[in-house]
Amino acid sequence: MKYVFLLYDDEDKWAAMPESEQMSIIGAHMAYSEALKSASAYIAGDPLDHSRNAKRVRGAQVQGGPFADGKEQLGGFYMIEAKNLDAALDWAARCPCASYGYVEVRPVWNIGQ
Amino acid sequence: MKIMLLANEAPDDFALRDNQEAFDGYMGGWYAYGESLEKAGVFLQGAALEPPSTATVVSVRNGTRKVEDGPFPDAKEQLGGFFIIDVDNLAEAAGWAAKCPAAKAGCVDVRVIPDYGQESAQ
Amino acid sequence: MTDARAVAEQTVRASYGRLLAWLCARTGDVSSAEDALADAFRAALEHWPRTGVPSSPEAWIITAARRKLIDNARRATTRSAASSQLLIAAEEAEARTSSDAPFPDERLKMMFICAHPAIDENVRTPLMLQTVLGLDAARIASAFLTSPNAMSARLVRAKRKIKAAAVPFIEPPMEELDIRIGAVLDAIYAAFGAGWDAQESSPGGDLTGEALFLAKVLTDVAPDQPEAWGLLSLMAHAEARRDARLVNGAYVPLSEQDVSLWDHGLIAFAENALGKAWALKRSGRYQLEAAIQSAHATSRLSGRDVSLDIIRLYEALLEYAPSAGAEVGYAAALANAHRHKDGLLVLDRIESRMITTHQPYWAVRAHILKAIGEHDSANAAFDRAMGLSSDEAVRNFLRQRKDVHN
Numbered sequence: 001m002k003y004v005f006l007l008y009d010d011e012d013k014w015a016a017m018p019e020s021e022q023m024s025i026i027g028a029h030m031a032y033s034e035a036l037k038s039a040s041a042y043i044a045g046d047p048l049d050h051s052r053n054a055k056r057v058r059g060a061q062v063q064g065g066p067f068a069d070g071k072e073q074l075g076g077f078y079m080i081e082a083k084n085l086d087a088a089l090d091w092a093a094r095c096p097c098a099s100y101g102y103v104e105v106r107p108v109w110n111i112g113q
Numbered sequence: 114m115k116i117m118l119l120a121n122e123a124p125d126d127f128a129l130r131d132n133q134e135a136f137d138g139y140m141g142g143w144y145a146y147g148e149s150l151e152k153a154g155v156f157l158q159g160a161a162l163e164p165p166s167t168a169t170v171v172s173v174r175n176g177t178r179k180v181e182d183g184p185f186p187d188a189k190e191q192l193g194g195f196f197i198i199d200v201d202n203l204a205e206a207a208g209w210a211a212k213c214p215a216a217k218a219g220c221v222d223v224r225v226i227p228d229y230g231q232e233s234a235q
Numbered sequence: 236m237t238d239a240r241a242v243a244e245q246t247v248r249a250s251y252g253r254l255l256a257w258l259c260a261r262t263g264d265v266s267s268a269e270d271a272l273a274d275a276f277r278a279a280l281e282h283w284p285r286t287g288v289p290s291s292p293e294a295w296i297i298t299a300a301r302r303k304l305i306d307n308a309r310r311a312t313t314r315s316a317a318s319s320q321l322l323i324a325a326e327e328a329e330a331r332t333s334s335d336a337p338f339p340d341e342r343l344k345m346m347f348i349c350a351h352p353a354i355d356e357n358v359r360t361p362l363m364l365q366t367v368l369g370l371d372a373a374r375i376a377s378a379f380l381t382s383p384n385a386m387s388a389r390l391v392r393a394k395r396k397i398k399a400a401a402v403p404f405i406e407p408p409m410e411e412l413d414i415r416i417g418a419v420l421d422a423i424y425a426a427f428g429a430g431w432d433a434q435e436s437s438p439g440g441d442l443t444g445e446a447l448f449l450a451k452v453l454t455d456v457a458p459d460q461p462e463a464w465g466l467l468s469l470m471a472h473a474e475a476r477r478d479a480r481l482v483n484g485a486y487v488p489l490s491e492q493d494v495s496l497w498d499h500g501l502i503a504f505a506e507n508a509l510g511k512a513w514a515l516k517r518s519g520r521y522q523l524e525a526a527i528q529s530a531h532a533t534s535r536l537s538g539r540d541v542s543l544d545i546i547r548l549y550e551a552l553l554e555y556a557p558s559a560g561a562e563v564g565y566a567a568a569l570a571n572a573h574r575h576k577d578g579l580l581v582l583d584r585i586e587s588r589m590i591t592t593h594q595p596y597w598a599v600r601a602h603i604l605k606a607i608g609e610h611d612s613a614n615a616a617f618d619r620a621m622g623l624s625s626d627e628a629v630r631n632f633l634r635q636r637k638d639v640h641n
Binding site for chain 2: 049098105
Binding site: 001003083084085086088089105107109 | 353402
């Protein structure tokens with residue numbers, strides 16, 4: 001089963017963090033990605049640039065970001081392979097973002113042949 | 114540059130997934146879009162997602178794990194799928210976003226993936 | 236052949252939960268399993284009167300349900316590739332049924348999945364009632380004061396999530412077992428409380444019988460879980476006093492109830508369950524609440540003063556499971572032991588946002604204030620308690636207490 005992790009965190013809190021703390025979190029993400037790969041669970045993953053640089057396309061219109069209403073914004077994602085939801089949740093809890101923000105775990109839609 | 118396109122669909126579009134008659138038309142639009150991304154050599158990764166009602170939120174505070182049904186954002190349009198593409202600039206990315214089926218009835222978010230020298234999404 | 240029909244209907248009632256759980260555990264798809272089982276039962280009611288009751292009625296039903304699942308998988312909707320997995324699971328079920336082994340009871344896994352943390356809290360109890368007991372959405376909806384459509388929608392959403400997100404049909408690992416069992420127990424207890432206030436206004440509007448049955452099922456499938464026995468005991472004690480609680484439309488508090496109206500068989504059952512819990516030597520919230528009820532019953536039946544025991548039990552309960560409700564009970568226990576000032580202190584330390592709509596807080600506060608002669612504050616508290624009561628009988632009782640002059 002494939003699951004996508006959507007990583008949400010408070011961008012203002014991130015910006016206010018001392019660089020050493022930011023580096024430490026980035027390091028934690030790299031270690032996490034390695035752990036996923038070692039377990040053959042990693043499929044994909046990337047950080048996302050600040051939401052103020054985002055664009056929203058609606059028909060012919062283009063708006064500038066950010067768009068989400070809450071103080072948490074989407075800051076990155078992972079796509080993983082896991083046996084079932086419990087296994088996926090275990091991985092999600094290990095993601096550093098779960099500790100300073102939250103992780104939304106969404107199953108990938110396996111479209112029928 | 115690497116870009117993440119987030120396809121936000123209206124509830125009516127999600128409903129088409131369960132509609133026997135409309136399903137092929139709905140999927141046809143997505144398959145065609147994916148093919149065009151591949152033909153243009155920009156496609157890196159992509160997936161359709163099960164609807165938001167199947168999502169679960171995980172957080173860890175003070176070493177304690179919290180698992181809950183959710184999240185429940187207020188917006189009418191919800192994430193239904195995503196694409197990772199490799200393009201020359203934001204304008205090109207916005208162009209691809211506009212061609213995405215979700216741009217018609219919903220909206221498509223264009224997010225830049227910064228290059229920290231990390232491995233690209235396969 | 237009316238006998239065959241009767242057997243079919245009896246099999247439905249008695250084994251619905253077990254057969255559904257067995258099918259779900261193998262397909263991971265509650266909706267499909269429900270549909271297939273419903274079709275199989277219909278087929279049984281149609282065929283058995285003609286062909287006679289089969290020697291193994293449950294095996295017959297499972298075989299029919301399996302066939303239906305395979306058929307549905309073959310005519311798979313466009314929605315999901317998981318249909319092929321369904322087919323495989325269904326064929327696996329066929330291999331299973333061709334042996335004569337009895338069906339293992341998977342209802343514990345079913346209950347764990349209904350109370351899984353990823354499942355919306357508001358739908359856990361309804362899901363359990365529907366899948367383990369086979370209650371229909373309309374009945375569940377009325378007990379929870381929701382419309383049948385809203386309840387159906389919630390149930391459909393939950394079942395879709397179980398399938399789409401692959402919430403697993405397993406017993407949780409050791410280290411999570413206590414918390415997960417706790418969630419199951421909370422969901423069962425919520426059924427017990429649902430419609431409690433509506434007991435007299437709409438008989439059958441409550442689900443106390445169903446909740447008791449669920450608790451009994453749980454102790455059957457998880458006999459090594461002391462909190463399950465604790466919950467069973469707690470609910471049985473409360474149920475045993477049902478007929479004494481409301482007499483001629485008037486609410487009667489426990490201290491004044493006519494004990495001859497108590498169901499003493501059920502009290503014995505409750506005590507037995509509590510004994511089983513204690514024997515497992517692992518205390519918990521429900522065991523302590525049951526022990527409190529047991530002490531109240533003992534006190535009325537034997538005349539013994541158990542007020543100190545009850546105070547100690549509440550102190551232990553507050554360690555295990557602090558809550559506004561437990562604090563209020565503790566305050567009442569202190570007041571019963573003539574420690575009114577201490578009771579008031581306990582009430583005062585509860586966060587005000589927790590008690591703005593908590594009827595028991597105001598009722599207990601009113602009684603304590605009256606007992607210590609603070610009549611004005613007592614009257615205000617009585618009014619507040621009445622305003623928060625949804626039961627006419629309780630309002631009348633409070634009004635009478637308010638008006639009594641010592």
